[in-house]
Amino acid sequence: MMDRLRPYTGTALLLVLLTLAACGGSGSSADSGSNGGNGGSGDGGAGKLLGLQQSDSQFVISDGETRLLLDRNDWHARWALADGTTLVEDARDNGTRSQTNPDYAQYNDRQDGIDKAYPGLPTVSYAPYAYLSADQWHYATGASAVQLDGDTATIDVATDDGLGATLRVQFASDGSLRMHFAPAAAASAVSTAWASPSSEHYFGGGQRFSSVDLRRTALPLWISHGSGANREGSTNEIASSFFWCPCGWGLASDSDARGEIVFARINQRSDAGRVTIENNALELSWYRGTPTQMLAARTAITGRPQWTPPDWMWRPMVWQDSDTSTDSVRALVDGMQSRGIPLGAVWLDNPWDAGKGSFDFDPARFADPDALIKEVHDKGVRFMVWLSPFVSGPYFDEASARGWVVTGTRADGNDATYYPTRGIDPHLDFTNPDAAAWWEDGLRRLIRRGVDGVKVDRGEEDLSDDSVWANGLPNRLNHNAYVDHYQHAIFDAFQSERPNGDFAIFSRGGWNGSARWSAHWEADNTSLLGDLGLTQVLRGLLSMAASGFPFVGGDIGGYAGVRQDQGESAGGIPLLPPDEPTYIRWLELGALSPVMQTDVPPWWVSDNAVRVYRRYATLHDRLVPYIAAAAKQAVDAGLPIVRPLPFSCPDDAQAVATTDEYLFGPDLLVAPVTSLASETGITTRRIYLPAGRWHNFWNGNTIDGPRTFLALVPLAQLPLYVRDGANLPAGVSADQLP
Structure with a gap:
């Protein structure tokens, strides 16, 4: 067993009725985990005499x-x-060993x-x-x-x-x-x-x-x-x-x-x-x-998440890449609020700091960062920054002098650890306790200034088998675990400064156990529909939920497009990726994900995108109590917020074959439209509803499952169905949305 994967010591596995994503209904006890399967003691401890x-x-x-x-x-x-x-x-012998x-x-x-x-x-x-x-x-x-x-x-x-x-x-x-x-x-x-x-x-x-x-x-x-x-x-x-x-x-x-x-x-x-x-x-x-x-x-x-995230982590968030400054932060926050769009947090992406490992703001970009943090907080919005495990400039010099960086990656002495060489700065060696403590101290200083959370980038770079680590293990045993050490250090810094759990951590990389320390975002998808873009995001969302990563969301609009670089000047230019149909389809999936965040503010796309974004951001914002309740089940019992149909209905062959729909919490069935064909204003979508009575969220029509049917789907209308008897938060109905 991996030494670092110690048994979960948080709230014991629930032996009460789980609010399950089961075909039999939201209150079924058939899957409570106490029927001789793997829902027993929770720590996999001593069993019966053999x-x-x-x-x-x-x-x-x-x-x-x-x-x-x-x-x-x-x-x-x-x-x-x-x-x-x-x-x-075991597999049978086929004659070839x-x-x-x-x-x-x-x-x-x-x-x-x-x-x-x-x-x-x-x-x-x-x-x-x-x-x-x-x-x-x-x-x-x-x-x-x-x-x-x-x-x-x-x-x-x-x-x-x-x-x-x-x-x-x-x-x-x-x-x-x-x-x-x-x-x-x-x-x-x-x-x-x-x-x-x-x-x-x-x-x-x-x-x-x-x-x-x-x-x-x-x-x-x-x-x-x-x-x-x-x-x-x-x-x-x-x-x-x-x-x-x-x-x-x-x-x-x-x-x-x-x-x-x-x-x-x-x-x-x-x-x-x-x-x-x-x-x-x-x-x-x-x-x-x-x-x-x-x-x-x-x-x-x-290990399950080691903290119960605050409600603001489930509210809509916004960020932008590269052009990060006091003015860009104000433009994002004011742009959302002036258009009546709910906003929970703003992220400062790279570059924002005075050097990797500095944990301080670049004075050329932020003349008075403490005043900016206060300004954003006064508007009811939380303030987050980007992090990497790299060290640069004088911070590299200090870490290197103390033996705190991973070395030996390349024979030429260049420890830029990316394939192929791109000049990325060397990694801090988080297997060295002194290096981790030094790094955590820097992050604590930043948290005390009012930073509420972090976007945790990188850590999955491809190190070589010649890399030298403080713990003495070879790279083939350290590489996967590195992100866990890195994210654990971040969690410990926030937990020590904010023991009430009032913080958010989102990571790009992940491995077994990473969900203990962090939520995750699906990173760097191309701003396209179909298999090269949005369909990937849907698959990633479902597969991560099935694997034990419950807090997930993708970049609405994608990351690799044109608008992300052009910014507000791209607004109104119809053909730039992500174009309006791509953006809206992405928005629909993002709004029915646990984490809703975008690096493409809707006014960078079109006026219509603003209207649709406001509608879905309001829906997501009003679902916060519902999401938070499902998140608590993830913390307590390992039940994901997003529940793929094969997970929810394993005895239903059609559900097992349906890998592009999911239950969002116990009572909302989501069938996102992600294909290239959905570029048009109205498209068709084959939908499967499992056993039970369901109601179309938009028009209230009742459909009894199990049933497969072909639906006409307008551009701004996500196929969304509500389980009969669902208890949704106030304002979560089509006629109450803006």
Whole structure:
């Protein structure tokens, strides 16, 4: 188990009725987490005493609820319920113990020791419980002995090289299996594979821009901002080694190590999935139950948000890139308020400071920053700034002299850590406690001046295997965890200055456990409709929710456009990206996301965009009590605010196949329009409503589910449906919006 992922010690897992996103209704108790799935003790602690049955051909280990069946003479493992129903089992031997990895040839783009996209290993194995030693894959051939100690079984594993291995299995009290596989041989990588029938679909994995359903994809366990880093043409800033199947089981790799999970990928094996990491032992957690139960169990281990965000974090926010100054901040705040648009916070993006690591304002941009902070606060708006983990100028000189920066990244001594070299400043080494304390002290000074929150950028840059870290670990074990150290330091600074939780933190990068310290924003999407832009944002929102990242929102209008650079001078020019239809469709999704924020104020687009923005920002603002209540469930029980239909309705085959809709909290069903075809004023959208009675938010029409239908969707009207009996905040109705 990852040492830094200590059991969650906040509010205990709720054993009362959760307000669930279930097809059966908002008050169903069927998924309460106390029915033998993974909603039990919350910390995955000691389970029941185990029993063992054995024959000449098989060992059967059981805790009374599930059984692990191990073949003695030809390795095969199967996890089943007590009644014999199979949850998951090892992949069957297809006659090939190792094979060339086709992804390696396609994505191996190493330059100066740095990968833009992690390609996996040159060869891989689909043999269960395999390991790479001296460039050759070896594998388990049988189970030779089993010893029981309380809730844990230790299995002696025979291997093809004759050296053997040990498999330790804990039947944890939350219903999961915790496995530790350690070969006796010196191993550089470890791997296992499971059988993947065509009926199985997988969800989670962090921010997946290319597909919500992970089947037939690869998940690089290596966060990166590099284009194509997810092997599907997009970036990989937020990854999670946890996924689940609506069929009733899930899996997580409990390691920070570089690796990959491959889900029945056609170019490898369409009948099997595989997890491989570059380490000498394999740590796995196998989960069971409904998606709600599995996510509750997983987040009880990796950690849920460690603070209950203030209501203002859920209000609409605005920022702009590059041209950051006293005048630009006033223009954003006054521009929103003078147009009657609700506003909760303004962000100062890069550059705003006197140097990275200074924690002070650039005097050329901000003559009197303290007066500006007070001015913004007096208008009822919170004040946030941009941060990075870099140090520059005299702050680099000081940190470097004290040995507080990551070194050794490049042979030429240039520790600019980006692929390819772009002159980005070196990283502060947050694995050094003194460096982290120095950095936190600087941030505390800024907080005491009135800064209410931060936009946490970077941290996923591709460091090389030659990088030197204070904790002595190799880069393959430090890289993913770096964002967690970085974000943890930020959280600690705010928590020490504002123990009441009155702060907001939004991060671009993320890894297992990052949701403890920060909300996240989906970064740097192209200002287009379809697969290159808005559709990615919808996928990222749903996949992050499915992975245990509950507080998320994208940049309304995208980041990579033209208006973002042209600013107010672009207003009224119709064809610049994002154009008006793209912006409005993006706005609709953003308004029904937990975090609503934009780097393109609507008057930079058109007068009509202002009118529509006012309407949706008002809707989101009035939903704040509803969002805050759902956020509290995320903190207490791991239940996400955004609930994809496969998560909410795992027993409904049509819901599982519907990966472009979601429940927003318990009672609002959202079907965003993101396709290229929606560029026109009116488009069509196929919509699925699960079981129950639903009401069209805009006209009140009643529809009984389950039902699939084709809807005509006007440009400014998001397909939005309200569950019958929903209790929404005051003013949340179409006829009460401006």
